[in-house]
Amino acid sequence: MAMLHTVNKSSFDRNTFESCLRLAKEGSSVLLIEDGVYAAMKNTTAAEQINSAMGTLTFYVLGPDMDARGIKADALIDGFKIVDYNGFVDLSIEHDSVQSWL
Template sequence: MSTLHTVNKSPFQNQTLISCLGHTKAGDSVLLIEDGVYGAMSGNAMSEVVASMGANVKLFVLGPDVAARGIDAARVAEGFTQVDYEGFVDMAASCDRVQNWL
C-alpha cells in the first residue's frame, strides 16, 4: 500500500512541498513536477529541510521539467531520481493512489 504524491509548486512560493512531506507514510513516493522541480535542487535554503523530511520516502523529479528550467543535472540533490514521462505513468499505475498536491 503506497501513495504517489506529486507537487507542482516551488517550495519558495508556498508551503505545499513541506505540507506534502509532512503527510507521507514510509515507502511513499514523492514526484516533483513543473515548478515543483525547484524543490529538488541542492545548495539552496530548502535543500536541507527537503532532505530531512523526505528521508523516509522515495524522491523523484520529472526530467523534462528539470531540463526545461535549465537546471543542470549536477544541481539536482542526491536522493532524487530523475524520471521521464513514461516513468511517471509507470509510477502512477503501480501505486495504490495518487495524491496531487495543488
C-alpha cells in the first residue's frame, strides 16, 4: 500500500523530516508543507539525504507554502514536484492513507 507522508517542520529545527525518511517505505510519497518546504531547497545540509532517497520515494512540495516563504521553483532540488492544494487533495486520494509527520 502506498502512503502519502506529509512533513510540516523545517528539517533544521526538528527531526521530523529525518524520521519520515527513515520510516517511509519504498514507493511512498513525501509532501512538504508549511515550514517543511525549506527542506526542498538546494545546497542545504538536508539535500544529500533527499538526493539519495529520490530513487525510492517521490517528493512533492506545496507551492503556496513555497511562495509564502519566498522560495522560487529554481531554488528546489531537482526532482521535486510542485503541487497546489488541489494537487494535495489528489495526492491524498491516489495514496491509500496519509501519515502526517508533526
